[in-house]
Amino acid sequence: MSSPRGSAAPPAPQPPSPDASTSVGRFGALAGWAQRHRWAALVLWVAVVAAITLGSTAAGSAYKNDFTLPGTDSQRATDLFERHGSDQAGDSIQIVFKDTAGVRSAEERVEPMLAEVKVMAGVADVRSPFADASAVSKDGTIAYASVTLDGKAEEVPKEDVAKILDVAQDIADDDLQVEVGGEAARNAEDQSAPTAELAGIVAAMVILVLLFGSFLAASIPLITALFAVGGAVGLIALASHAFTVADFTPPILMLVGLGVGVDYALLIFYRFRHELLAGSRPADAGRQALDSAGRTVFFAGCTVIVALLGLVALGLGSLQGIALAVAITVLVTMAASLVLLPALLALFGDRIQRHVLKQQAGKGAGTTEGNRWRAMARAVQRRPIPTLLVGVIALLALSAPALGMRLGFADTGNGAETTTSRQAYDLLAEGFGPGFNGPLIVLVKGDPEAGETVRAQLATTDGVAEASPAMPSQDGALSTVFVYPTTSPQATGTVDLLHHLRDDVAPPLEDDTGAEVLVGGATAASQDVSETLADRLPLFVAVVVGVSSLLLLLVFRSIWIPVKAAILNLLSISAALGVITLVFQHGWFGAQPGPIEAFIPALIFAIVFGLSMDYEVFLVSRIHEEWTRTKDPSLSVREGVAATGKVITAAAAIMMFVFGAFVLSSDRMLQQFGLGLAVAILLDAVVIRCLIVPAVMQLLGKRAWWLPAWLNRKLPVMSIERPDHG
Numbered sequence: 001m002s003s004p005r006g007s008a009a010p011p012a013p014q015p016p017s018p019d020a021s022t023s024v025g026r027f028g029a030l031a032g033w034a035q036r037h038r039w040a041a042l043v044l045w046v047a048v049v050a051a052i053t054l055g056s057t058a059a060g061s062a063y064k065n066d067f068t069l070p071g072t073d074s075q076r077a078t079d080l081f082e083r084h085g086s087d088q089a090g091d092s093i094q095i096v097f098k099d100t101a102g103v104r105s106a107e108e109r110v111e112p113m114l115a116e117v118k119v120m121a122g123v124a125d126v127r128s129p130f131a132d133a134s135a136v137s138k139d140g141t142i143a144y145a146s147v148t149l150d151g152k153a154e155e156v157p158k159e160d161v162a163k164i165l166d167v168a169q170d171i172a173d174d175d176l177q178v179e180v181g182g183e184a185a186r187n188a189e190d191q192s193a194p195t196a197e198l199a200g201i202v203a204a205m206v207i208l209v210l211l212f213g214s215f216l217a218a219s220i221p222l223i224t225a226l227f228a229v230g231g232a233v234g235l236i237a238l239a240s241h242a243f244t245v246a247d248f249t250p251p252i253l254m255l256v257g258l259g260v261g262v263d264y265a266l267l268i269f270y271r272f273r274h275e276l277l278a279g280s281r282p283a284d285a286g287r288q289a290l291d292s293a294g295r296t297v298f299f300a301g302c303t304v305i306v307a308l309l310g311l312v313a314l315g316l317g318s319l320q321g322i323a324l325a326v327a328i329t330v331l332v333t334m335a336a337s338l339v340l341l342p343a344l345l346a347l348f349g350d351r352i353q354r355h356v357l358k359q360q361a362g363k364g365a366g367t368t369e370g371n372r373w374r375a376m377a378r379a380v381q382r383r384p385i386p387t388l389l390v391g392v393i394a395l396l397a398l399s400a401p402a403l404g405m406r407l408g409f410a411d412t413g414n415g416a417e418t419t420t421s422r423q424a425y426d427l428l429a430e431g432f433g434p435g436f437n438g439p440l441i442v443l444v445k446g447d448p449e450a451g452e453t454v455r456a457q458l459a460t461t462d463g464v465a466e467a468s469p470a471m472p473s474q475d476g477a478l479s480t481v482f483v484y485p486t487t488s489p490q491a492t493g494t495v496d497l498l499h500h501l502r503d504d505v506a507p508p509l510e511d512d513t514g515a516e517v518l519v520g521g522a523t524a525a526s527q528d529v530s531e532t533l534a535d536r537l538p539l540f541v542a543v544v545v546g547v548s549s550l551l552l553l554l555v556f557r558s559i560w561i562p563v564k565a566a567i568l569n570l571l572s573i574s575a576a577l578g579v580i581t582l583v584f585q586h587g588w589f590g591a592q593p594g595p596i597e598a599f600i601p602a603l604i605f606a607i608v609f610g611l612s613m614d615y616e617v618f619l620v621s622r623i624h625e626e627w628t629r630t631k632d633p634s635l636s637v638r639e640g641v642a643a644t645g646k647v648i649t650a651a652a653a654i655m656m657f658v659f660g661a662f663v664l665s666s667d668r669m670l671q672q673f674g675l676g677l678a679v680a681i682l683l684d685a686v687v688i689r690c691l692i693v694p695a696v697m698q699l700l701g702k703r704a705w706w707l708p709a710w711l712n713r714k715l716p717v718m719s720i721e722r723p724d725h726g
Contacts, residue, residue, distance in 0.1 A: 025295075027290040028290050028294075030294075030338060031287045031289070031290035032287055034343045035283055035286055035342055035343070038343040039343075041343035042343050045227055045336070049227060049231045052230075052234035053234045055234065055238060056234035060237075062241045062245075063240050063246060064155065064245070064247065072528040072529075073524065074518075074527075074528045075520075075525070077518040077519070077520025077521075077524075081443065091183060091184055093161065093164065093180055093182030093185045094144045094147070094424060095117070095164075096142065096179045096181055097110060097176060097177070097178055098142050098176070098431075099141060099176050100141055102141060103129065103140065106175075109176070110128070110171065111128065113168060114145055116167055120160065120163060120167070122149055122150055122160035123150065124148045126145060126148070127148075128145055129144055129145050137431035142430065144428060149161075158187055161184045161185060161187070161188040162188045164180065165180045165185060165189075168180050177427075179423040179424035180421065181412055181428060181437075182424075183411070185412075185424070186415060187247075189419050189420065189421055199657075199661040199664060200255055200657065200658035200661040201222070203654065204222055204225075204654045204658060205219075205222055207653050207657070208221060208262075208654070211647075213355075213359060214352075216355070217352055220265070220341070220348065221261075221269050222262060224262075224336050224341045225336070226258075226261075227340055228257060228329075228335070228336035228340075229257035229333070231332050232253060233253065235332070236250070236325045236328060236329070239324070239325070243320075243321055244321045245321035246322055248669065248670070249321060249322050251662075251665065252670070253325050253329045255661065255674070256326055256329060256330075256607065258658050259655040259658040260301075260333050260611070261337070262655075262658070263611070263614065263651045263654065264300070264334060264337040266650065267293045267296060267618060267647065268290065268293040268341055270293070272285050273352075273356055274643075275288045276352070276356045277360055282345065282352070283349065286342050289345075292621075293618075294338055296618050297334060297337050297338065297614075298334065299551070299617055300610065300613055300614035300617055300618075301330055302551075303613040304327075304611065304613075305327045306544070306547055306548070306610075307605070308323045308324075308330070308607070309324075311602055314537075323606065370643055370646065372645075373642045373645030374642035376641070377638045377641035378638055380694045381634055381638070381698045384694075384695040384696075384699050385695070385699070387691055387692070388692060388695040388696060391692040391695070392571070395575045396571070396575075398574075398575035398579060399571065399574035399578045400578060401578040401579075401581040401586070402581050405580075407531075407534055408490055409597060410668040411425075411437070411526075412437065413437065413594075414490075432484075433466075433486070434488040434491075435484045435489075437488065438488065439482045439523070440483040440485065440494075440501065440519055440521050440523055440524055441481075441482060441520050442454065442481040442483055443516075444479040444481065444517055445478055445517075446516065447515075448472055449513075451515075452470050454470070454515070454517060455467050455469065455470045455481045457509055461500070462500075463486055463487070463500065464484065464497070465484045465485060465486045466484045467482070467484070468481055483501070483519075485497050498519060498523070498524055502519050533599070533601075537605075541605060545566050545609070548565075548610075548613055549565070552613075552617075553707075554716065555617070556620060556621075557707045558706060559706060559708075560700055561620060561704065564696055565613065565616045565620075568684075568692060568693070569608070569609050569612040569684070572608065572612060572684040572687075575680070576604060576676045576677070576680035576683065579676070579679045580596060580672050580675055584671070584672050596672060597669040597672055600672050600676060604673065604676040608684070611655070611684075612688075615648055615651075616689075618647075619640055620693075622640040623636045623697065625640075626640060627705060633697070637697045637698055644689075645690060649685055651685070652685030655677075656678045656681050656682050657678075659677035660674055661674065662675070662677070663675055
């Protein structure tokens with residue numbers, strides 16, 4: 001996208017040339033079709049979104065979480081549990097009781113309640129605390145009943161678990177405290193209101209009105225985004241029947257779709273406005289906007305989709321589902337920007353033109369847009385080295401905490417203290433020790449004697465508070481031992497114990513007993529997923545950076561442009577991860593300290609890298625347009641910044657507020673996701689695009705567009721600029 005050519009006042013309107021239709025490219029032709037069939041395009045979009053919405057409502061959704069990771073010890077243990085009929089194949093929840101007078105005094109109320117729970121949907125078995133002395137704390141004030149579910153926590157319907165919560169807590173009174181803990185109970189409590197989505201929409205509308213000074217002009221990008229998101233949400237709900245899509249995906253795709261949709265529509269609309277100021281008629285301005293900014297949007301959208309689909313290579317079911325869902329959302333928003341938006345501009349183009357020309361007349365005939373940005377660029381060009389050093393040092397300083405980032409997954413201990421699952425977690429830690437909430441489940445594939453031998457050795461291992469008796473499976477081929485660490489589930493001591501058991505304790509036991517010993521359970525599975533993602537992340541980053549750099553090389557015919565873009569994009573992402581580490585791992589600003597969700601680095605990288613390319617292409621293509629026209633590198637940078645600084649900042653502000661709305665969510669992963677995206681977009685738009693890029697381009701001068709002649713001959717020709725700019 002670019003502004004009117006040159007820095008002079010807008011020229012007088014000129015009639016379109018007779019061959020104007022032949023000078024536009026494919027995107028201009030697409031805009032021309034949408035303009036000629038504006039009502040058909042609108043009706044088609046409304047009909048498609050309505051059909052998708054009705055279809056998804058009728059079919060319902062089939063969201064399900066899949067954290068399986070073939071090849072890991074924890075997954076092999078789970079597979080063996082299921083194969084041999086062990087109760088541990090299903091997850092469990094704990095009904096926790098506390099009575100300062102002693103929990104046995106409440107036995108007459110507890111037992112009938114447990115009998116009722118045992119026959120409820122989703123329940124495989126119930127073990128009373130009064131039938132197991134180990135289920136009562138040493139002082140007798142805290143006890144728990146184990147409710148084994150008939151599947152994994154993500155497989156059991158939340159409605160079934162919610163009914164268990166209601167029945168259990170119905171017997172509580174002033175003397176008896178009853179709380180329900182476990183991952184399934186925590187999931188059943190997550191019923192957040194759509195605060196984040198509403199806050200994002202309001203923020204976007206306010207910024208757009210301030211930018212354009214017109215409610216109509218502000219509404220068009222937002223309407224385009226809402227149509228796109230509406231269609232994408234229904235498509236993902238339908239896709240969940242065929243693919244594994246996590247149940248926390250809808251809020252992610254709604255806010256990403258809203259942010260990206262407004263961003264793409266805004267870039268096209270802003271170019272449309274510039275063309276009107278340059279004297280073009282609304283129909284011509286629409287075609288010209290699509291032929292320039294539309295190409296930028298298409299390139300940026302494809303880059304985001306490529307980055308997201310790269311997540312599929314990480315091999316984790318739920319992450320693949322999220323990647324697919326967000327990629328479809330970006331694809332739909334891109335289509336809406338290229339088809340629906342031109343139709344809306346054709347409908348309201350005359351009214352928008354009158355407002356734009358009236359607004360410009362109020363500023364004065366000689367006023368040129370972008371003077372402040374032009375002055376800032378000139379100041380950067382006078383001192384490019386100090387500006388570059390300050391910007392890079394600031395980003396490196398923010399990135400430093402990311403070197404100590406510890407990946408993991410939030411558990412009930414990270415929940416709000418007012419929830420029953422968190423209170424159950426705290427009661428269990430109080431009564432039975434911090435490691436009780438995250439036991440390691442050791443599976444012994446062998447005879448019962450081997451199981452007892454393993455249990456005896458585990459009980460004397462450093463870092464183990466207690467090892468339960470070896471429990472045989474239904475067919476007697478397996479024994480299961482619960483190992484309770486002395487540290488909490490997310491503590492580094494628990495991670496060290498997991499590796500110690502696998503690397504140092506299990507091999508000698510296997511040699512002595514001839515049995516196979518595997519360490520599994522939710523705590524072990526979380527660590528396996530985290531470590532696998534961390535190991536595969538460098539390859540994923542290398543592939544995405546490589547593909548994106550190749551695309552930039554083809555578009556701008558330059559070696560240094562893609563190198564600069566890759567380095568600066570990585571800096572903004574690493575700085576965002578550093579901020580997340582400070583806030584959520586170290587507990588800044590009152591956040592609950594804990595590990596960074598294992599999905600977060602990959603998700604943020606995929607989305608931010610693609611969006612950063614959006615701004616990169618938007619700015620650099622405008623600089624390249626001026627370079628092609630003037631061959632003056634300094635002037636090209638100033639005019640590029642002047643033409644794009646305002647809209648880049650506005651688009652970034654919208655996405656920053658939209659993504660920042662995630663922080664209002666009650667879900668820790670969504671909070672981290674939103675903060676990371678908001679910080680990365682802020683740094684990318686303000687520090688990188690407005691300061692570092694002009695400084696680097698000034699230092700490079702004409703060398704910025706250097707490409708070896710032999711390579712130039714071999715590369716295919718691609719362009720994101722209007723045909724008349726070559």
